[in-house]
Every structure is written in structure tokens, then in C-alpha cells.
Amino acid sequence: MGRRRRTNATLMSVAAAAGVSRQTVSNVLNAPDRVAIDTRARVESAIESLHYRPNRAARSLRTQVSRLIGYCIMPATPGMLNPVLDRFAHAITEAASDRGFHILLFTTAGGRAGLDRYAELLSQLTVDGFILSDTVVGDPRQGWLTERGVPFVAFGRAWRNEEQGAWVDVDGAAGVTLAVEHVYGLGHRRIAFIGWPGGSGVGDDRLAGYESSCARLGVTPLVVRDVGGIEQGRVLAHRVLDAPDPPTALVCVSDADALGALRAVTERGLRPGHDVAVVGFDDISSAGMPGFDLTSVSQPIEEAGRAVVNMLLSRLNAIERGTSSSESGADVDAVAHLLLKPTLVIRSSSDPTTAMETPR
Amino acid sequence: MGRRRRTNATLMSVAAAAGVSRQTVSNVLNAPDRVAIDTRARVESAIESLHYRPNRAARSLRTQVSRLIGYCIMPATPGMLNPVLDRFAHAITEAASDRGFHILLFTTAGGRAGLDRYAELLSQLTVDGFILSDTVVGDPRQGWLTERGVPFVAFGRAWRNEEQGAWVDVDGAAGVTLAVEHVYGLGHRRIAFIGWPGGSGVGDDRLAGYESSCARLGVTPLVVRDVGGIEQGRVLAHRVLDAPDPPTALVCVSDADALGALRAVTERGLRPGHDVAVVGFDDISSAGMPGFDLTSVSQPIEEAGRAVVNMLLSRLNAIERGTSSSESGADVDAVAHLLLKPTLVIRSSSDPTTAMETPR
DNA sequence: AACCAGATTTTGAACGATCAAACAAGCACG
DNA sequence: CGTGCTTGTTTGATCGTTCAAAATCTGGTT
Numbered sequence: 001m002g003r004r005r006r007t008n009a010t011l012m013s014v015a016a017a018a019g020v021s022r023q024t025v026s027n028v029l030n031a032p033d034r035v036a037i038d039t040r041a042r043v044e045s046a047i048e049s050l051h052y053r054p055n056r057a058a059r060s061l062r063t064q065v066s067r068l069i070g071y072c073i074m075p076a077t078p079g080m081l082n083p084v085l086d087r088f089a090h091a092i093t094e095a096a097s098d099r100g101f102h103i104l105l106f107t108t109a110g111g112r113a114g115l116d117r118y119a120e121l122l123s124q125l126t127v128d129g130f131i132l133s134d135t136v137v138g139d140p141r142q143g144w145l146t147e148r149g150v151p152f153v154a155f156g157r158a159w160r161n162e163e164q165g166a167w168v169d170v171d172g173a174a175g176v177t178l179a180v181e182h183v184y185g186l187g188h189r190r191i192a193f194i195g196w197p198g199g200s201g202v203g204d205d206r207l208a209g210y211e212s213s214c215a216r217l218g219v220t221p222l223v224v225r226d227v228g229g230i231e232q233g234r235v236l237a238h239r240v241l242d243a244p245d246p247p248t249a250l251v252c253v254s255d256a257d258a259l260g261a262l263r264a265v266t267e268r269g270l271r272p273g274h275d276v277a278v279v280g281f282d283d284i285s286s287a288g289m290p291g292f293d294l295t296s297v298s299q300p301i302e303e304a305g306r307a308v309v310n311m312l313l314s315r316l317n318a319i320e321r322g323t324s325s326s327e328s329g330a331d332v333d334a335v336a337h338l339l340l341k342p343t344l345v346i347r348s349s350s351d352p353t354t355a356m357e358t359p360r
Numbered sequence: 361m362g363r364r365r366r367t368n369a370t371l372m373s374v375a376a377a378a379g380v381s382r383q384t385v386s387n388v389l390n391a392p393d394r395v396a397i398d399t400r401a402r403v404e405s406a407i408e409s410l411h412y413r414p415n416r417a418a419r420s421l422r423t424q425v426s427r428l429i430g431y432c433i434m435p436a437t438p439g440m441l442n443p444v445l446d447r448f449a450h451a452i453t454e455a456a457s458d459r460g461f462h463i464l465l466f467t468t469a470g471g472r473a474g475l476d477r478y479a480e481l482l483s484q485l486t487v488d489g490f491i492l493s494d495t496v497v498g499d500p501r502q503g504w505l506t507e508r509g510v511p512f513v514a515f516g517r518a519w520r521n522e523e524q525g526a527w528v529d530v531d532g533a534a535g536v537t538l539a540v541e542h543v544y545g546l547g548h549r550r551i552a553f554i555g556w557p558g559g560s561g562v563g564d565d566r567l568a569g570y571e572s573s574c575a576r577l578g579v580t581p582l583v584v585r586d587v588g589g590i591e592q593g594r595v596l597a598h599r600v601l602d603a604p605d606p607p608t609a610l611v612c613v614s615d616a617d618a619l620g621a622l623r624a625v626t627e628r629g630l631r632p633g634h635d636v637a638v639v640g641f642d643d644i645s646s647a648g649m650p651g652f653d654l655t656s657v658s659q660p661i662e663e664a665g666r667a668v669v670n671m672l673l674s675r676l677n678a679i680e681r682g683t684s685s686s687e688s689g690a691d692v693d694a695v696a697h698l699l700l701k702p703t704l705v706i707r708s709s710s711d712p713t714t715a716m717e718t719p720r
Numbered sequence: 721a722a723c724c725a726g727a728t729t730t731t732g733a734a735c736g737a738t739c740a741a742a743c744a745a746g747c748a749c750g
Numbered sequence: 751c752g753t754g755c756t757t758g759t760t761t762g763a764t765c766g767t768t769c770a771a772a773a774t775c776t777g778g779t780t
Contacts (some may be wrong), residue, residue, distance in 0.1 A: 021760050
């Protein structure tokens with residue numbers, strides 16, 4: 001039987017069915033207010049009955065707009081936790097789809113070498129703009145894209161040059177402040193911070209939150225640092241707990257470090273939450289597991305995804321309307337930043353009264 | 361300055377630069393053997409110096425092929441572990457890109473309601489085919505797509521009707537067999553299986569592996585079941601360990617259940633690996649963490665991703681060449697199945713000799 | 721010199737939509 | 751009654767590529 005390529009309805013076939021011209025059908029779709037009410041109804045029912053959908057390629061060829069957004073995903077680092085990708089990917093897909101856009105995945109080599117891929121997708125007119133994530137300090141992409149006037153929004157600040165391009169980010173400093181205030185409110189006065197080396201934008205941001213809230217609360221700051229990871233967190237936690245007059249609360253720059261710290265605490269025969277409070281950052285899926293039940297700063301990833309898409313689409317619209325040309329170009333290129341506030345999910349690693357019931 | 365929309369090179373501009381006609385340039389790209397060797401060189405250098413890339417929309421409009429593959433991602437269940445998405449997404453993106461294709465993300469409502477989206481993407485000619493994942497028993501998608509002759513490959517079997525469409529899957533039975541043989545090899549003779557309710561394809565597959573290897577090794581099977589999850593695994597583990605003559609090894613249908621089982625073992629004052637071996641399935645990122653160090657069956661996700669893409673592309677090629685029409689249609693519609701073997705990652709939850717070093 | 725086969729290149733004609741401008745009809749106004 | 755304005759609809763051209771067929775060139779044959 002058949003299975004031949006189904007020939008889809010076209011503007012012409014719909015026009016014929018409704019007894020009007022191509023352009024009228026096109027207007028029904030793109031500028032309904034220009035069409036007389038009864039003509040519109042007639043065309044709409046023809047569209048309905050023929051299951052007509054405008055051909056994307058044809059539209060895109062004519063308008064020079066693809067309604068596709070490029071999203072580069074990084075090679076998954078084995079063993080590394082990527083708490084963000086799937087939630088973020090889902091959020092941007094959903095948000096884009098509500099506005100008639102789609103997300104196109106691609107991968108590149110890291111750093112400057114990968115820029116070719118961006119160029120390729122652009123010059124083929126495959127995508128209208130990009131969503132960046134996993135931005136790093138000194139990331140070449142923002143500068144490269146800005147130079148070429150390519151619309152993009154990054155999830156994560158451009159750490160070196162804040163004014164470069166639009167971004168949405170989660171306020172790490174505010175997150176750590178929540179964490180410090182939480183343990184302070186529980187009575188802790190010796191609060192250590194387990195961090196990453198200086199120079200990573202994310203790590204420095206979170207550290208800044210620690211330092212400022214210590215200053216405000218009159219707590220003497222105690223910072224230890226390593227490259228990050230479960231094992232590193234464990235070692236650092238042991239180190240600060242070995243000190244005379246050790247801290248009673250450990251605020252960590254990431255959940256991986258916090259899980260290590262948690263382990264160190266148990267290894268010393270101390271009870272997390274009771275004897276030493278541990279707080280992480282990211283609220284990865286393991287955090288809520290029994291056995292960890294880690295208090296953690298949770299990022300509003302879905303909200304960030306929606307915001308990134310909205311910001312990108314408004315830039316695309318602005319460009320489409322020619323706003324970007326010489327005179328009034330400023331408002332398109334206006335730097336758009338959005339810093340979202342994270343929330344603190346309190347679990348028993350910091351507050352034993354929230355311990356999960358463990359029925360038997 | 362500028363920032364105006366960059367006008368890309370076209371076939372015509374390249375042709376002018378090289379002193380040939382449109383079609384010759386097109387031939388250099390699509391059928392180089394038809395072009396004289398020196399003409400080809402001239403055209404190629406013109407392409408190079410103008411940075412020409414064929415316009416996707418135009419090509420797609422003419423050829424009726426988009427070189428885009430749709431991939432539907434499911435709403436991330438909060439708190440649930442999705443060990444697969446990011447690795448799989450990355451693998452298919454990479455594999456597709458090697459062959460000039462791209463992955464287009466979309467989301468749908470589950471079940472039959474979501475089928476509209478597939479129809480929409482198809483009738484707009486946005487995508488050439490689909491990759492399905494998270495297939496469930498009684499999934500309507502395979503049947504729907506097959507009926508319409510839409511090329512697709514599923515990651516995961518069509519559980520109810522194995523002949524329906526192409527799929528790649530990981531052999532769950534083989535995975536559990538590895539697990540059972542592993543603990544048997546360590547001397548365990550009372551081996552229980554913590555499973556899911558009957559009726560889930562994946563769960564039944566894995567259970568089948570348990571039952572057949574028990575039969576082969578002469579082990580009395582002991583199966584307990586619940587809906588799955590950390591808490592359920594913990595409760596089930598307690599139940600079997602409460603029995604007289606309790607098992608010394610727990611093979612679990614998933615890592616979530618295994619993590620629960622692990623916790624149950626420690627709660628009883630037993631040492632995982634020494635007193636009771638615990639094995640999971642999926643090798644989620646938490647599995648390797650200190651504190652768990654869970655032996656687990658690991659799926660070759662990257663390989664599966666590549667296989668899915670290859671299978672889909674070969675179907676697309678076949679259709680493009682008209683092979684699908686009446687007479688020789690059989691070989692395209694030939695059911696293509698690929699069952700990959702998982703591997704066992706042995707850690708200290710089953711074999712204490714592999715315990716991680718825990719320096720201080 | 722005429723002819724032919726093969727290799728190479730060029731020329732119309734699509735693909736299906738939108739833009740820009742032209743056209744038609746209806747109505748008010750001087 | 752002609753003119754201008756508004757509203758609604760249609761027509762030609764175009765986006766950049768590939769298909770199909772026609773045109774040109776080359777060299778060998780008869």
C-alpha cells in the first residue's frame with residue numbers, strides 16, 4: 001500500500017478551496033485584521049478541512065527568518081553532575097514552542113575552535129539566534145557573537161565583561177547569603193565556607209555572598225578552597241574540622257562539595273544537622289535522597305529558561321522590525337540582564353527538626 | 361557601526377566569482393564527479409573565499425527534505441532521576457551532526473494527545489523523521505507513525521508489538537544476568553530481586569534475566585515488588601532481610617531501588633558488600649559517589665544514540681531514493697532491531713575488595 | 721565533411737511562501 | 751459627477767536552491 005510521501009496542502013490549494021487568492025490566505029494567517037470577517041471564516045474552514053500548515057522552508061526562504069534557536073550542549077563530563085541540562089533544556093523548549101519557535105541542538109569543541117559551528121549555523125540561515133549556557137570566564141563566544149551582531153542570550157553572566165550581550169543568571173551571592181543566614185538563625189556562629197579556587201566566576205560570586213553576610217552578621221569568615229568535587233569537599237571539611245575551635249556549620253559552593261563534607265562529618269562520628277550543619281548549592285537530585293537529605297540552595301531553572309527565551313525573542317522581534325538599523329539601534333543592543341533569586345531548601349543536614357520520617 | 365543583517369553569499373554570487381553558472385556550483389557541492397577538475401578547483405576556491413554555505417531553507421524547499429530530526433523530551437519529573445537524557449541527547453546530536461543533520465527538540469503532552477505535535481512538525485516539513493525515547497507499554501506513537509509511513513527509530517522497544525517500527529534498546533535481561541552471575545561468583549547463593557510491578561516492559565525484561573539466571577545457576581528465586589523508588593527499595597529490602605534465612609545479595613531493578621536497599625542494609629547494622637551485596641541498574645551519577653559506591657549495570661547510552669541515528673538516517677536515505685514505493689518497499693519497512701549489551705560496573709556495594717581508598 | 725557519443729556546462733522551471741504595489745469597490749464630500 | 755479616502759483583494763516579483771532538459775564542446779569514426 002501507499003506510504004508515498006504525502007503531498008501537503010499549500011497556500012494555493014487552500015486558496016482554490018476557499019475561492020480566494022494566495023495572498024488572502026496568507027493574510028488570514030499573518031494579518032487577520034486585514035481580511036473581511038466572512039472571507040476569513042471561509043478561509044479558516046478551508047485551512048481546517050485541508051489540515052493546512054504553512055511550509056516552514058518556504059516561509060523561511062522568503063522572510064530570511066528560521067524560527068529556530070540554536071542551543072549548544074557540552075559534552076557530558078562523565079561522573080560529573082550536570083544538574084541543569086535536562087531541566088533547562090525542557091524549559092527553553094517549552095517556552096520557545098509557545099511562541100512558534102524550536103530549539104536546535106548542536107555541539108562544538110570548547111573554546112575558540114568551536115566558533116565555526118556557530119558561524120556555519122548562521123550563514124546557512126539555520127538559526128536566528130543562540131542560547132548559550134555553561135559560560136566560563138573569558139568565554140570567547142559572547143564577544144564573537146556581539147561583534148557580528150548575532151542575537152543571543154546567555155544563561156550565566158559574561159564574567160569578564162558584564163556589558164557584553166544579554167544574560168540571565170541566578171544570584172549566587174544571594175543564595176549563599178540565604179544559606180549563611182539560615183545556619184546563623186539556627187544559632188551557629190562559627191561558619192566555614194568550602195569553595196573553589198578564585199577566578200571561576202560562579203565560585204567567586206558565591207564566595208562574595210559568604211563574605212558579605214559574614215561581615216553583616218559579625219561572623220569571622222573562614223574560607224578553604226580546592227578545585228571542587230566530592231572528594232575535595234570531604235578533604236576540605238576534614239581540614240577545617242581538625243582546626244582548634246572548629247566551625248559548627250559548613251556552607252559549600254556546590255552540592256558535590258557538600259556531599260563530600262557530609263561524608264567527612266559522618267566519618268568523624270558527628271551527626272550532620274545535630275553537631276555540624278552542612279549546606280550545599282544547586283539542589284541536585286541526589287541532595288534530597290535519604291542518607292544525604294542535604295539542605296541546598298535551589299536555582300529557579302525553569303524560570304531562567306523562560307526568561308532566556310523571552311529575552312531572545314524580544315531581541316529577534318526588534319531586529320526584524322528594523323529597529324536595529326543605525327539610528328535607534330541602541331535599544332536593541334541595550335544590555336539586558338536578569339538576576340534571579342534562588343531559594344533555600346531546608347533539609348536535615350542543617351536542621352534535624354526537618355528529618356524525614358523513616359518508618360519501618 | 362553596521363550590525364546590519366549580513367547578506368550571505370549565494371550560489372549566484374559564487375558562480376559570478378568563479379565565472380561559471382549556478383548549476384555548476386551546485387554540482388560541485390552535490391555531484392563533484394560531474395564537474396571538470398579545473399573548474400571544480402576554481403569554484404571551490406571561490407566558495408572558500410566568499411565563505412559560501414548553501415541556504416538551508418532554499419535547499420529544503422526544493423528538495424522537500426529538511427535534514428532535521430525531531431526528538432521529543434519528556435517533562436522532567438521532579439525528584440526523579442533521569443540518568444539518560446543528557447548523555448543520549450549529546451550522543452544523537454553528535455552523530456547527527458557528523459552526517460549533516462540536526463536535532464530539533466520538542467515537547468508534548470503524554471499519550472495520544474501529544475500526537476498533534478508530531479503531525480504539526482511533519483506537515484510543516486520541519487523534520488524528516490523522529491527519534492523516540494521513554495517509550496512505554498502501549499505507547500501509541502509507534503503505531504501512529506508507522507501508519508503514516510513516517511520514518512522513526514525508538515530508543516526502547518515497542519513492548520506490546522515488537523514488530524512495530526525500528527528500535528534500539530539495551531538488553532535488560534542480559535544486564536541482570538551479569539549482576540546475578542557476579543554475586544554468584546562471589547559466593548552468594550541466596551539472591552533476592554527487588555523489582556517493579558508486572559506490566560512495565562523494562563521491569564519485566566530485567567526480571568526475566570533474573571529468573572532465567574536463577575534457573576541456570578540452581579538458585580531459588582525470591583522476588584519482591586513495588587512501584588519503585590528509593591523509599592520503596594528500602595522498605596522491600598527490609599522485608600526480605602526480615603525473613604528467616606534471608607538473602608545475602610540484593611539485585612535491584614534500578615539504582616533508585618538499590619540506593620534504598622543500601623540504606624536498609626546500613627540501618628540494620630550490616631555492611632554493604634561484606635554482609636549483603638547490593639547491585640543496581642543504570643549506573644546513575646550518584647551510584648559512584650562515596651557513601652554509596654554502588655555496583656551497577658551500566659548502559660551503553662552513547663553507542664545506543666549513535667545506533668539510533670544511523671538507523672534513522674539509513675531509512676531516510678532509502679525513502680529519498682524512492683525505494684519505499686510499492687514493489688521494493690519491504691526492505692525499508694523491514695523491522696530493524698538492535699539489542700545492545702550492558703556492562704557491569706563493580707564497586708564496593710557488592711565487592712568490598714574494590715573499596716575506594718579513603719585517605720585523610 | 722558529416723556524424724555521433726560522451727563529457728561538461730548552461731538554461732528554464734519549479735519548490736511555497738511573503739512583500740510591495742496595483743487594483744476594485746464602497747462611501748463621503750465639495 | 752468627479753475626486754479622494756478607506757477597506758478588501760489580487761497580481762507580479764522574489765527568496766536561493768535543485769531538477770530536467772537543452773546546449774555546447776571534444777574527439778573519434780566513417
